[in-house]
Amino acid sequence: MHLLQQLLFIIVLVAAVYLFARKVRDIRRNILLGRDITPAGTPAERWRNTLLFALGQKTMFRKPLVGVLHFFVYAGFIIINIEILEIILDGALSTHRLFAPVLGGLYPVLIGCFEILAVLVILGCAIFLVRRNLLKIRRFTGHDLDGWPRSDANYILITEIALMLLFLTMNASDQVLQSRGEEHYIATGSFWISGLLTPLLDGMSNSSLMVLERACWWLHILGVLAFLNYLPYSKHLHIVLAFPNTYYTDVRPKGKMENMPSVQREVQLMLQPEQAGSEPPADGIPKFGAKDVPDLTWKNLLDAYSCTECGRCTAACPANITGKKLSPRKIMMETRDRAEEIGRIIKQQGKFEEDGKTLLHAHITTEExxxxxxxxxxxEECPVGINPLHIILQLRRYLVMEESNAPAEWNMMFSNIENNMAPWKFSPDDRDGWVVGS
Structure with missing residues (x-):
């Protein structure tokens, strides 16, 4: 029986890791669809960003209560899963609590700390469920979350609560079986939280407790492996990508816009046409701005896959606050969806072929x-260093410079700058007229 369980566990583990690795490979391919760039800043600056924002969650703590609760869920879930190493080794080697004899008296202390964290995870997830579904906080009720995105967040929170309850129930039944001297359940010492639950299980027979403990063990590890494979399809992929994304975040002052060398060259040739050679540029006629995902940078696409869909960006957006259709969160979600579309085409056909859709127009409108x-x-608001504005600017550049598609007010301003060297409709000769009579 033990051999059969051991074989089954190894098969499930290998299958889960294989499926996860295959999806990770697809996501990596999709991110690398973007143009290559060299991140600004030194490695020391980028590591500082990673420690402050990804590990330390600096932005989250602008709202202390939410920051603390999120830290409980984040740190608790990550740290508790250290125990997954023991569970995996137990399953593969057909042992039980492999580390207990090695760690001795430290083992129950570690498990006790994990159990306290498990309770904090349950508490944090329960409060977040209430905030999302009962309090109707504005950034959780936007139409850009309609359908799957709203359900996704609830599924994850419920799953985390279930996994923590399974962990505590497994330990509690294990404790009772230890106290009864049942073979295979070695004495480890009392655990801090599950030890308080053992009176609830005292009336159960040894065989029932063994079934309960094994069921919780299997459901816990299967749940973790299922979560692992669900992660790449969920907004919770940020658990993994937050670290590289904050590392590669632009460390330059916010508001500094990226110059376009191709535009600068065209302007220089207009001002000094004698510098134009007879040969066309080696890289051909430049394309201005971005129309589809391959026109963006790989960092833009990493941003899209790192999006937590928390809505802090949209909640802070003055355009959205005043009722306009722009939602920076939607910009990131649509960019990720379009990258996934192109990825599926590449997977099916071996290369990307036009499908009649582009990120601009099909996914993101000019009104936005x-x-x-x-x-x-x-x-400024994003907790993991995402820059929706960079994508918006590249799409707008394409609209203006490739499609000549700009609002009438902008066209008037462009015309004035071209003719009058200023945004206003005044002759350059009259520019100092305002001082007359002063």
Whole structure:
């Protein structure tokens, strides 16, 4: 029987790791669809960002209560899963609590700490469920979360609560079997939280307790492996990608816009046409801005896959607050969805072939793009270093410079700058007229 369980566990583990690795490979391919860039800043600056924002969750603590609760869930879930190493080794080697004899008296202390964290995870997830579904906080009720995105968050929170309850029930039944001297259940010492639950199980027979303990063990590890494979399809992929994303975040002052060398060259040739050679540029006619995912940078796509869908960007967006259609969260979600679309085409056909859709127009409308005030509030608010504004600017550049598609007010301003060297409709000769009579 033990051999059969051992074989079954190894098969399930290998299958789960294989499926996860295959999906990770697909996501990596999709991210690398973007143009190559060299991140700004030194490694020391980027490591500082990673420690402060990804590990230390600095942005989250702007709202202390939410920050503390999120830290409980984040740290608790990650740290508790250290115990998964023991469970995996127990399953593969057909042992039980492999580390207990090695760690001695330290073992129950470690498990006790894990159990306290498990209770904090349950508490944090329960409060987040209430906030999302009963309190109707504005950033959780936006239409960009309709359907799957809203359900996704609830599924994860419920799953985390279930996994923690299974962990505590497994330990409690194990404790009772230890106290009864049942073979295979070695004495480890009392655990801090599950030890308080053992009176609830005292009336059960040894065989029933063994079934309960084994059921919880299997459901716990199967739940963790299922969560592992659900992660790449969920917004909770940020658990993994938050670290590389904050590391590669632009460390330059927010608001600094990226210059376009191709535009600069065209302007220089207009001012000094004698510098134009007879040969066309080696890289051909430049393409201005971005129309689809391959026109963006790989960092833009890493941003899209790292999005937590928390809505802090949209909640801070002045355009969204005043009722306009722009939602920076939706910009990131649509970018990720389009990258997934292109990835599926590549997977099916071996290469990308036009499907009649593009990120611009099919996923993100011009109305959304022109609503942006470029204030950087969305960039400032993101807890994992995402920059929706960079994507918006590239799409707007394409609209203006490739499609000549700009609001009438902008076209008037462009015309004035071209003719009068200023945004206003005044002759350059009259520019100092305001001082007359003063």
């Amino acid at each position: 793009l022109w609503a942006c005030t470029t204030c950087n509030a969305c960039v």
